[in-house]
Amino acid sequence: MSRPVVATLDSAALRHNLQVARKAAPHSRVWSVVKANAYGHGIARCWQALSDTDGFALLNLEEAVLLREQGWKKPILLLEGFFHADDLAIIDRYRLTTSIHSNWQIQALARAELSAPVDIYLKMNSGMNRLGFRPEQINAVWRKLRSLATVGEMTLMAHFAEAEKADGITAPLRLVEQAAEGLEAPRSLANSAATLWHPETHYNWVRPGIILYGASPSGQWCDIASSGLQPVMTLQSEIIGVQQLAAGDGVGYGYRYRASGEQRIGIVACGYADGYPRHAPTGTPVLVDGVLTQTIGAISMDMMMVDLTPCPQAGIGTSVELWGNQVKIDDVAQAAGTVGYELMCALAPRVPVNVI
Numbered sequence: 001m002s003r004p005v006v007a008t009l010d011s012a013a014l015r016h017n018l019q020v021a022r023k024a025a026p027h028s029r030v031w032s033v034v035k036a037n038a039y040g041h042g043i044a045r046c047w048q049a050l051s052d053t054d055g056f057a058l059l060n061l062e063e064a065v066l067l068r069e070q071g072w073k074k075p076i077l078l079l080e081g082f083f084h085a086d087d088l089a090i091i092d093r094y095r096l097t098t099s100i101h102s103n104w105q106i107q108a109l110a111r112a113e114l115s116a117p118v119d120i121y122l123k124m125n126s127g128m129n130r131l132g133f134r135p136e137q138i139n140a141v142w143r144k145l146r147s148l149a150t151v152g153e154m155t156l157m158a159h160f161a162e163a164e165k166a167d168g169i170t171a172p173l174r175l176v177e178q179a180a181e182g183l184e185a186p187r188s189l190a191n192s193a194a195t196l197w198h199p200e201t202h203y204n205w206v207r208p209g210i211i212l213y214g215a216s217p218s219g220q221w222c223d224i225a226s227s228g229l230q231p232v233m234t235l236q237s238e239i240i241g242v243q244q245l246a247a248g249d250g251v252g253y254g255y256r257y258r259a260s261g262e263q264r265i266g267i268v269a270c271g272y273a274d275g276y277p278r279h280a281p282t283g284t285p286v287l288v289d290g291v292l293t294q295t296i297g298a299i300s301m302d303m304m305m306v307d308l309t310p311c312p313q314a315g316i317g318t319s320v321e322l323w324g325n326q327v328k329i330d331d332v333a334q335a336a337g338t339v340g341y342e343l344m345c346a347l348a349p350r351v352p353v354n355v356i
């Protein structure tokens, strides 16, 4: 038998979360963002549950080709565009939509020999200073692209740096509106946070990612607690050992935890090599036999220790939820100084995944 650690993906939750996103932006079409192998969940495992979407957005040509080979016929958007001019042949062959963020890409498009015009997303830098053309360049770049025979439908795209904040979209949205003046430009601006919290950003296409997987774009579960979003991934394992501590006993590497009195602890078959965050401190929430308790000491590569004081009935073989419906991935992430996004993406390949 393999180790008891296992991840379970809830297809019904994925389907439901897509509907939550749709209801939040009822007049927009939806790009379901499945980059990073569907935020660690696995594109091949997830895409069918999301097939009510209008399109999938991702980064890798390999992921796009996989979706086409699995039978997805509707749009696919390459969020970072193409990385080499040669990629245009694959974009053409698989009918992909590509973002355009740099001049060299425009030159490559101008020179390309394609079987049909390719749809593009012109990416504007609205303040984040990651990818994209500056607002004052947009008008000229838009017109240049519009003049190319190799370019089909065009959409203006931007991305928010702090859409989880109440006033986080005001300045970038103004820049987009100024840049788009005089252009008949459909727009796609909204990530998950803007989809949920800033309807004025919705326009033609929204691009939710993290909310499809049931975690919070702000990193705080409380911000989405009333949204109806449901966690998709449950990471579970079992207790494989029990220790009885006396006052002063140390636990794990570096004895980062010491018992202040008698204490019973469980050893769980899950560690940082499974994707659990090594920085999770003593006190990180964990569910043992349905009872909320906490981690104790440093997380090891393959194991971690948990306090069994609130669940004296627990012993070897007792089930443990590391995150899922009861223990929110956002809460584990917050304890470890990170965000749910990172924990999902870090689920290790050695963890078996069940889809229900």
Ligand SMILES: *Cc1c(COP(=O)(O)O)cnc(C)c1O
Pocket: 033, 035, 079, 159, 190, 191, 192, 193, 207, 208, 209, 210, 211, 217
């Ligand atoms: C990742 C990404 C998204 C989705 O972001 P979430 O915060 O997960 O909703 C949307 N647009 C772009 C350009 C992205 O890179």
